[in-house]
Amino acid sequence: MGKIKVALAGIGNCASALLQGIEFYKNNPENTVGLMHPELAGYRPEDIEVVTAFDVDERKVGRDLEEALFAEPNCTQVFWKNIPDYQVKVEMAPVLDGVSPHMKEYDASRAFIVKEAKPCDVVKVLKESGAEMLINYLPVGSEEGARFYAEACLEAGIGFINAMPVFIASDAQWEKRFRQRKIPIIGDDVKSQLGATIIHRVLTNLFERRGVKLENTYQLNFGGNTDFLNMLNHQRLVSKKKSKTQSVQSQLAAPLSPGNIHIGPSDYIRWLDDQKICYIHMNGLGFGQVPLTVELKLAVEDAPNSGGVMLDAVRCMKLALDRGIGGVLTSISAYTMKSPPVQYTDGEAAQMVEEFIVGKREH
Structure with missing residues (x-):
């Protein structure tokens, strides 16, 4: 199989x-261990090759990619140090709404430091790099930034994987544009391999299937990485809270009223670094309307928890490109994203992906 240029x-x-x-x-x-598909239609993880990269932080822009991966404010666990020379320099991107003003009030080891430099021509760089797709890993709240990269992918004629909670793949007008151009898109808002959202979804679906009425629930999340620091600005949280909440609500035949469900990032705790702590609380009524309560704590290194999911998304997009398929890839979006255009149970989505891989399902 050939390389997948990202x-x-x-x-x-x-x-x-x-x-x-x-x-x-x-x-x-x-x-x-950690891979949902060690091989996917002949493509393995090592077939993925990064051919260009964009950022705005002065500690990353202009540096070799293999160095920028470990530059501050990154703080995720280093489980593999031997990163090769990708022959890729990190390009200066447009800042747009990617940096929250409150970042200036915090320690530079976690905050963004914007490089004073002219942004590159993103579309030109994408075309010259030979990239087949772009993964959007911008900070939560970068609404303008997400739309900018979606537009750049349309102009460059490459696939778009929207890993953040801005509604693009799930927006009918955006989807139509990608479909008309026969360019594949996956989104929105990446769902971790075993994270807060998928656990909360599965438990909610279990309540529903076992005849237990879910009365109310909350999900609280804490972390110490830049993402959690960024989300202290609650104005940037509107799409994130909506994405996480509707992902859980989709598992219920009758959604809970807004007053009976609370889901979202809760606070920033510096010393946690990239560790995310999640508390889920669920109150229900069982047989004879006797009350029951489920409480769960999840502790996970945040960034690696979405790595295996993204490997599948990238390889499924490559399959779509190989097959000349454009528009939203419904199956892999439902499997890997919190806010796909159409919600399915996680079991249904997994089966749909298997059918897509072998060619029994177009999208």
Whole structure:
């Protein structure tokens, strides 16, 4: 199989974990722990090649990609240090709404420091790099930035994977534009391999299937990375809270009223670094309307938790490109994203992906 040429927008913790993972599995081919598909229609993790990258932080822009992956404010766990020379320099991107003003009030080891430089011509760079798709890893709240990269992908004629909570793949007008251009898109808002959202979804679906009425629930999340610092600005949280909430609500035949469900990032705790702590609380009524309560705590390194998911998204997009398929890839979006255009149970989505991989399903 050939290489899968990928562009990255945002060289943060998720990009660092993704590339560490690619190199880890390339050098440990017999170790498939953490992979949902060690091989996907002939494509393996090591077939993914990053050909260009964009950021705005002065500690990353202009540096070799393999150095920028470990530059501050990145703080995710380093599980594979031997990153090769990708022959890629990180390009200066337009800042747009990617940096919250409150970042200036915090320690530079976690905050963004915007480089004073002229942004590159993103579309030109994408075309010259030979990228086949772009992964959007911009910070939560970068509404303008997400739309900018979606537009750039349309202009460059490459696929778009929207890993952040801005509604593009799930927006009918955007989807129509990608479909008309026969360019594939996956989105929106990446769902971790075993994270807060998928656990909360599965438990909610379990309540529904076992005849237990979910009365009310909350999900609280804490972390110490730049993403959680960024989300202290609650104005940037509107799409994030909506994405996480509707992902859980979609598992119920009758959604809870807004007053009975609370889901979203809760606070920033510096010393947690890239560790994310999640508390889920669910109150229900069972047989005879007798009350029951479920409480759960999840502790996970945040960035690597979406790495395996993204490997599948990238390879499914490559399949779509190989097959000449454009528009939203419904199955892999439902499997890997919190806010796909159409919600399915996670079991249904997994089956749909298997059908897509073998060619039984177009999207």
